[in-house]
Amino acid sequence: MLKSPLGYGRLQRFDQYHQSGYNYLCDDGDKGVLNLIEFKRVTKTYNNGDVPAVANISLRIGQGEFVFLVGPSGAGKTTLIKLLFREILPSLGQVFFVNRNISTFTEGELLRYRRRIGMVFQDFRLLKQKTVFENVAFALEVLGQSPRKIREKVPIALEKVGLTGKEKAFPSELSGGEAQRVGIARAIAKDPLIILADEPTGNVDRDNSRQIMKLFEKINEGGTTVIIATHAWDLVDRMQKRVIAMNRGHIIRDEQSGGYSTEY
C-alpha cells in the first residue's frame, strides 16, 4: 500500500504535495513516481454487446508519465479513457486514483477528481458562439473562479499553446490545428493533474499534429500526466514514449519508449 500520508481528503492533500514537488512512494516501495492510476482486472461490457469493450485489464500509470494508447478502432482505447474519467463504471474490477477506488467516490469527490483532469477531444468541442478567450475562460467559469483570476490565467494558457493574439477569434475562423490548441489551452487552464486526449490529432494535418504532440510533451515536462489515445503511428514512433497497445479489449503490449507497431 501507499506509504504516503494520503488518507482522508487525499485528493486535496495530493494537490498540495504535487505542487510542492514531494516524492511519493509507489505501491511496490520504489521511491520516485507516485502510482497515480491503477486498473485492476477491469472488464467493461456494454449493454448492447456480449463482447467486452475492455477485458480483464490491469495497468498502472505513474504521476508525470506520458502514455500513448494505441490500437485499431474498437480496441478499447476510448472505453479506457471513459473509465478513467468515470464517465462509465467497470462491469468488473476497479479503477484506482491515488489508491482510491473511483467507483466509490461521492459526488463531491467525483467532481473534484474530474476537475483535476483536462479532456482533449478529436472534434475539439469548442463553443461556436464564444471567442477563443471565452472558450478557455469557460473552463474556469465552470469551476467558479473569479473574473480577475480568469483574466490572469487565460492569456497564460493561450501563450503556452501559441495562440496569443487570437483571443477574439471565433472557432469558425480557426484552422483545425489552432482549434485543437484552443482545446488544449482550455484543458490546461485549470492546471490539471492528468490530460486525457482522445485522438487529438484526428482532425489535424500532419504539421499541426506534430506541433500538438510537442505541446503535450511540453505540458508533460511540467509534471502533468498525459494519456493520449491515437492512431498517429508516425508521431508515436517518433516520440518514443510509453506505449500501451490494445486489441479487442486486451492489452497486448505495454512498452516503455516504444513505437506504434502494426502487428496486432
Next chain:
Amino acid sequence: MEVIALNINSLRYCLRQSFVSIFRNFWLVLVTAGIIAVSLSIFGGFLLIAVNMEQIIRNIESNVEISVFLYDDADVKEIQFKLDKIKDVKNYIFIPKEQGLEDFRKSVNNRIPLEGLSGENNPLPDLFRIRATRTEVVPSLAREIQGFPGVELVDYGEKMINILNRITGWLSTVFLVMSTLLALGAMFLIITTIRLSVLSRQEEIRIMKYLGASNSFIRFPFIFEGMVIGWIGTLSATAVIGFVYYRFVSSLQQEALAFFVQPVTNMEILIPIFTGLLVIGTLLGGLGSIVSIHRHLRV
C-alpha cells in the same frame, strides 16, 4: 445528493446564462409570462373579490338586528324582563303593532291603501328589535329567544348572509378552477420554454460536464430562468389588478353605493395578497423548470 455549493462567481455566471437564455427565447418567454399573468390576474382578482365579500358580509353581520315577532297574547313585560337578564343583548326596542303599521305606511309612501287595518284588524305582530353585543353570538341568541313563551318567530337576516356566503363559495370554485387550469397551461409552457433552452445548450452542457461543472451549476440557470418568467408574469398581473382595483375603488368612492359597499383598502390585507401572488408566480416558474430539467436534462 449534490454537495458542491455554488460560490459567488458561479452564481454570477449562472445568472448571466439565465438572462442570455431569456433573450434568446424572448417571444416564448413573453407568451409564457403572459399566460402566467392572465392566470394570476384571475386568481388575484378572485382573492380581492373574496376579501371584499368577506368585508360586506361582516358589515351586514355587524348591523344585524334580531327581529322578534310575538303572538297576540304574548306577555311583553315578561319577555322584556328576560331580555334584560341576557348579557349578550346590547339594547332593544319594542315596536307595538300600531307603530309597525305606521312605519310600514311611511316606508311605502302611502302608495298602498292601508285603511281599515288599524286596531284589531292590524295584521302585524308586536315586535322587538334587538342588537347583540357581538356578531358571532347572534345565531345562539336568536335560538335562545325563539324558546321564550309568546315568541312566534325570530329573524336576523340569516338567509341574506347564507346567500352571500353561497355566492362567495360558488365564485371561489369557478375562480379556482379557472386559475388552476390556466396555471397548468402556464406550467406546460414553462416546461416547453425550458426544454428549448436545454436543447439549445445541449453541447454546452456536455462540455461543462467534461470541464467538471457540478450538477447544480448546470441546472441553476434553467431554474432561475423559469423563476424570472414567473416573476415577469406575476409583476404584470400585480400591475394590472392593482391598477384595475385602484380605479374601481376610486370610482366607487364617488358613488352613493359606497355607503353600502366599502371596498377593502387596508394595506395590511392587500400587501399579503400581492406578496402571495409573487410567491405563487415564482414557485410556478421554478417548479415548471424543475419538472422540465428533470425530464429533459441528463447530467
